[in-house]
Amino acid sequence: MKTYKIVLKGTVQGVGFRPFVYQLATKYKLFGEVLNNSLGVEITLNATKEELELFIEELKLKLPPLAKIDSIEIIEAEPQKFSSFKIVKTKESKSKVALLPPDISICKECEKELFDPNNRRYLYPFITCTNCGVRYSIIEKLPYDRINTSMHFFKMCKKCEAEYSNPLDRRYHAQPIGCFECGPRLELRVKSEELRVSGVEAISGAVELLRGGGILAIKGVGGYHLVCDATNSEAIAKLRERKNRPTKPFAIMVKDIEMAKELANIFKKEEELLTSKERPIVILNSSLLTLNSLVAPNISKIGLFLPYTPLHLLILKELNRPIVATSANITDEPICTNIESLEKLENVYDGVLEHNRNIVNGCDDSVLMVVKDRVITLRRARGYTPVSIKLPFKLKQKTLALGANQKSTVAIGFNKEVILSPHIGDLDSIGSVEYYKKNIETLLRIYDFKPETVAHDLHPNYESTKVAKEFKNVELKAVQHHFAHILGVMVEHSISSKVFGVAFDGTGLGSDGNLWGGEFLVCDYKGFERVAHIEYFKLIGGEKAIKEPRRVALSLLFKCFGKEALELDIPTIKAFSQTELNALYIAWQKGLNAPLSSSAGRLFDGIASLVGVNQVVIYEGESGLMLEELYDKKEKSSYQFEYKDGKIDIRPLIKAIIKEQSTIKAVSKFFNTLIEIIATVYKNYTHLPLVASGGVFQNRVLLELLIERFPNVYIPNKIPPNDGGIALGQTASFN
Ligand code: ZN
Ligand code: ZN
Ligand code: FE
Numbered sequence: 001m002k003t004y005k006i007v008l009k010g011t012v013q014g015v016g017f018r019p020f021v022y023q024l025a026t027k028y029k030l031f032g033e034v035l036n037n038s039l040g041v042e043i044t045l046n047a048t049k050e051e052l053e054l055f056i057e058e059l060k061l062k063l064p065p066l067a068k069i070d071s072i073e074i075i076e077a078e079p080q081k082f083s084s085f086k087i088v089k090t091k092e093s094k095s096k097v098a099l100l101p102p103d104i105s106i107c108k109e110c111e112k113e114l115f116d117p118n119n120r121r122y123l124y125p126f127i128t129c130t131n132c133g134v135r136y137s138i139i140e141k142l143p144y145d146r147i148n149t150s151m152h153f154f155k156m157c158k159k160c161e162a163e164y165s166n167p168l169d170r171r172y173h174a175q176p177i178g179c180f181e182c183g184p185r186l187e188l189r190v191k192s193e194e195l196r197v198s199g200v201e202a203i204s205g206a207v208e209l210l211r212g213g214g215i216l217a218i219k220g221v222g223g224y225h226l227v228c229d230a231t232n233s234e235a236i237a238k239l240r241e242r243k244n245r246p247t248k249p250f251a252i253m254v255k256d257i258e259m260a261k262e263l264a265n266i267f268k269k270e271e272e273l274l275t276s277k278e279r280p281i282v283i284l285n286s287s288l289l290t291l292n293s294l295v296a297p298n299i300s301k302i303g304l305f306l307p308y309t310p311l312h313l314l315i316l317k318e319l320n321r322p323i324v325a326t327s328a329n330i331t332d333e334p335i336c337t338n339i340e341s342l343e344k345l346e347n348v349y350d351g352v353l354e355h356n357r358n359i360v361n362g363c364d365d366s367v368l369m370v371v372k373d374r375v376i377t378l379r380r381a382r383g384y385t386p387v388s389i390k391l392p393f394k395l396k397q398k399t400l401a402l403g404a405n406q407k408s409t410v411a412i413g414f415n416k417e418v419i420l421s422p423h424i425g426d427l428d429s430i431g432s433v434e435y436y437k438k439n440i441e442t443l444l445r446i447y448d449f450k451p452e453t454v455a456h457d458l459h460p461n462y463e464s465t466k467v468a469k470e471f472k473n474v475e476l477k478a479v480q481h482h483f484a485h486i487l488g489v490m491v492e493h494s495i496s497s498k499v500f501g502v503a504f505d506g507t508g509l510g511s512d513g514n515l516w517g518g519e520f521l522v523c524d525y526k527g528f529e530r531v532a533h534i535e536y537f538k539l540i541g542g543e544k545a546i547k548e549p550r551r552v553a554l555s556l557l558f559k560c561f562g563k564e565a566l567e568l569d570i571p572t573i574k575a576f577s578q579t580e581l582n583a584l585y586i587a588w589q590k591g592l593n594a595p596l597s598s599s600a601g602r603l604f605d606g607i608a609s610l611v612g613v614n615q616v617v618i619y620e621g622e623s624g625l626m627l628e629e630l631y632d633k634k635e636k637s638s639y640q641f642e643y644k645d646g647k648i649d650i651r652p653l654i655k656a657i658i659k660e661q662s663t664i665k666a667v668s669k670f671f672n673t674l675i676e677i678i679a680t681v682y683k684n685y686t687h688l689p690l691v692a693s694g695g696v697f698q699n700r701v702l703l704e705l706l707i708e709r710f711p712n713v714y715i716p717n718k719i720p721p722n723d724g725g726i727a728l729g730q731t732a733s734f735n
Contacts, residue, residue, distance in 0.1 A: 001046055003032075005077040006056070009040040010070035011099045011387070014144035014175060016130030017041050018087050019167040020064050028055055031082035036090045036143055038448075040099075046082055065131045065277075066101055070390075087167055090143045099419075100136060100144055100446065102383050103221045103363065105279040105308035107132035109170065114310050115317075120159065123200050125311040126184045126357070130174045132277070133309075136386055136422075137222045137361050138176060141446050146175045150358035157182035176357075184357035186311070191350055203311075206353045207318045214350035215239050217328055217342055221309060222363025222382050222422070223335035224328035224342050226349060227253075231321050236294045239324065242348040244331060248619040249296035251281045251303040251365065253325040255316040260304050263288050263322065269370045278383025279308035280366035295324060299625055301700075303367065308383075311355075327364055332428045334435035337362040361442050362435065363422045371700055372707040377720050378698055380409070381422035386443075388417040389718060389728060392494040393525070393735060397475070400440070400451035401730035402464040404481060404508070404723040406620075410440050410464075412449050413731035418491070419443065423724055427463040437467060455479055455730035459509040477734060481508025482519045483528045484729030485693040489716045490523070491732045498524045499714075500685040502678055504600035504702075505694030507546070515539065517599025517696075518648070520681045522688065525735045532646040532681045538594035539602065540587050549605035549623055550575040550615040551584070556606045557658075558588045560651045570658050571612030600674070600696045603650070607670050610654070611663045624699045627667050631701045635668035638676045648677055675705045682710075689714060697721040 008017075013036050021034045021043055032045040047055065052074070060069065106114070110127045113119040121127045128134070138149040146152055156164060160179055163171040171177050178184055180199070188202035189195065190209060197205045209216055213235040216227045226243065228235040230252050240246060254260045257275055264284035266274070273282050286292045286302035296302055305325075307313040316323065328336045328345055336342040337359040342352065367379040377384070391413065399413040408424040421439045425432050443449065455477040456468035468476055479487075485508075486501030503519040510516035511530075518534030538555045539545035545552050553572040557565035566573065566581050573581065587594055601624075608614035608623035613630070617623060640652035653673055660666035682690060691714045697703055698721050706713055719725035 001048055003077045003079045004045050004047060004052055005075050006043040006045065007040065007073040008043070008069055008071070009099075011066065011068040011101050012041040013099075013142075014101050014135055014173075015066040016064040016170075016172065016174075017067050019130070019172040020062075020067075021059070022085060022087055022167045024055060024059060024062075025085040030055065031085055032080075033082065033086045033088045035088040038142060044077065044080060044082075046080070065107070066104060090145060099388055099417075100139060100142060100386055102136050102278070102385055102387055103134045104132050104277045104383065105306075106310050106313065107277075110310065111313065114313065121179055123203075123314060124180055124183070125186050125203070125309075125314055126176070126178055126355070127310045128174060128176050128178075129170045130172060131170070133174070133176050134221055135175075137359055137363050137382075138357065139446060140360055142448070144175060149175050150360050151176050151178070153356075153358075154178055154183055184355045187354045187356075189352045189354065202353060203314045203318060206315055206351070209351050210315075210319055210323065213238075215242070215348060217345070217349040217352045218311070218315070219352075219354050219359070220312070222359060222361065223337045225325045226328045226345070227323050227325050229319070229321055230291065230295060230324045233294050236324060239326075239348070243326075246618060247297045249299060249301070249303060250324045250326050251305060251367075252291075252295060252322045253305050253307060253312065253316065254322045255320060256306065259322060260306065263291060264302055264304055267370065269373060269375070273368055273370065273375065274304065274306055276383075278366065279306055280368045280383060281305040283367065283369040283378070291322075298629065300629060301625075305365065311353075330431075332426060333431040334425050335362050335364050361422075361439075366423075369700065371703045374707065374715065375717050376698070376703065377716070377718055378722070379407070379423045380420065380718070380720060380724055384718075385422040386419045386446075388419045389492065390494070391416045391418060391491055391732060392496050395731070395735065397452040398449065399453045399455055399731050400444070400449070400471075400474075401455040401727040402440070402457075402468050403727040403730070404457045404484075405459070405462040405464060406506070407720065407722050407724045408436055408464065409724045409727045410436070410443060411727035411731050412443050412447060412451070414449070418728055418731050419447065420719070420728055433463050433467075436463065440467070453477055455733065457481055457484070457509070457726065457730075458511070477730075479730045479733045480511055480528070481505070481726065482510075482516055482521060482694065483523060484726045484733065485721075486521055486523050486528070486691050487525065487729035487732050488719050488725040489691045489693045489714050489729075490525070491728055492716060492718055493714050495689060495691070495714065498522060498688055499691045500682055500688040501528070502682075502690070502692040503694040504674075504692070504696035506601035506696070507597065507599050510598075515595055515597040515599060517597065517601055517694070518603065519598065522685065523691075525732055527734070530646075531685070532643070532648060534598040534600060534603065534677075535647045535649050536596040536598050537602075538588055538591065539597045540584050540594045542593050542595055545602070546605075548616050549609040552602045552606035553609035554581075554584055555588055555594070556610075556650075556654050558585065560654050568658065570610065571615070572609045575609065575615040600694070604696065604699075607657065607667070610657055611666050613663070621695075621698065624696070627670070628699060628701045630664050630667040631671055632664050632668045635665060636672065638669050638672035641673060641677060643677070643680050648681070671701055671705060674702060675709050678706070679709065691715075693721045693725065695722040
């Protein structure tokens, strides 16, 4: 008999790991102890070598559902005497690298109890156990103990306390444990009636409000949702008008997978995602166009998700209809996480379903899609953060990466781990920058992290760059935007060799001061060489050109035809007045406020204008979505382009597209041309793995074509192709 010390790292805290170890030790009649420390879980065990081996084997095999072991270290320790096996209170230590589990949807057992009239938590909207429920959204700091979460305001009743302290109970150390008597409470406030109801009646009141066509704000896991009956066109129209969101698609929450199947054609992999413990929004092919015309006008896709908390389950079971569920926020502002911020939306909702458990860390819903059997993360947040991503090498310094300016995320990196924050959003308002800073503080606080290096985007005017410069006594590292896009994918797929990266993107500042976005980069972690790019065109009016595809198209036309472009009888020209056209020509010719760009994202905009589907964008990414709808799989041909000296001249494409009679043909051939462009440039680099990223690769059609043509292509799966993936890439650069 010897004494062994076993150190386990990974997702091992707050997931029922210690009671699991306790039960296992009891089974093998082994004495010793188990405790959480800031590194993970530490087990001390008196055992023979054979017993130890059996114990470890079964431990690996029968892990609790949410646990994940990254490493096990076993050392022989100084002999110690034990008279039983004990779970010992948490030890504090200096470096905090234990991984915090994300917020997870309600588990099957809790769901069963929720609807069991004999259970003491029957219909309790906050029922939870060690295998499910909130975590990240309620934690102040590690270690994950009740005292460090917003649950510390609630004093456990005797019954809950007994469950919480019993290692054999499913709720042993389930930090958010509570019941009707002692836990968080629900309250419904209906504005028109000055009415407040609590408890079970709050649910029926909320359902009644929704049935009547009202808009309800519901406090969820990482923020508030605005919700209405998705089968009620008037309610949706009211929500669109009040939220000033005329056409941008809404996500729909459905009661269960059966209801989801009534609204969309769902493949196996998509069903797995919908019903997974993370419960993301999944973008699917809609099968009910009448519903789509309201929730996603002119688009055949629909974003669905299933209820992930007992509260949502209770509402949807009783309502028995799909609901629109969109994040409650003011345009450009972050998701509302407390009643004070929600009240700014007072004119939007008719009632609030509120509870008294504070949201410490805001967290949006995650958004995923499946393309050619590959999972694409469009927004990484609830359920997925703060799960760490492994680096293929060890970081030399503790690194904080601040991301870009749109769809921001931030990351901390140490050793071989990178922890990415949830989706923060665009940094276009004071409120969103504050929220962004709060997310940085949260990451640094939870992990007690002091960065030695701060990585940021090359763009000097990005808010994230300004924040980077506020850090003192750190090494600053400016990383080119598209290099970071490609690096993110390399990290995700543990690629250590040089790669050929295609970054098709909206915009990002290039090393030459121009706005890049149609880039071909040969990269490793140390740096990149720009081997080719889409030839520059001018963005007339700078920022304005991003909002107005017609400006991009006009610039492309000037590039092809000079002033004669103004004589063309095509939608782009018709979208302007004669005075505007003349002024824009002068601006183009003289290069007044007309920065050079090689952006593939802008090219999409330009094409959308030329074929007449979109002249002025209402929401970001609209052109791409609309062009997707027009793609015809049967069309196999493409347009001409020229490739010389690393420059892709797209003038032949533009000239041909405006002569095309059929819009569908024009759009389809445009998509095919992009793939031809990639193939042409890649031809000289086929010895390198092909990596593709950047916001343009959120386009389902383009991705499908890319994967069909290059089945071995590496694309981002766990991180978004958009700027949400930048922080991961920044962390890994120059190593
Ligand atoms: Zn549970
Ligand atoms: Zn209780
Ligand atoms: Fe980007």
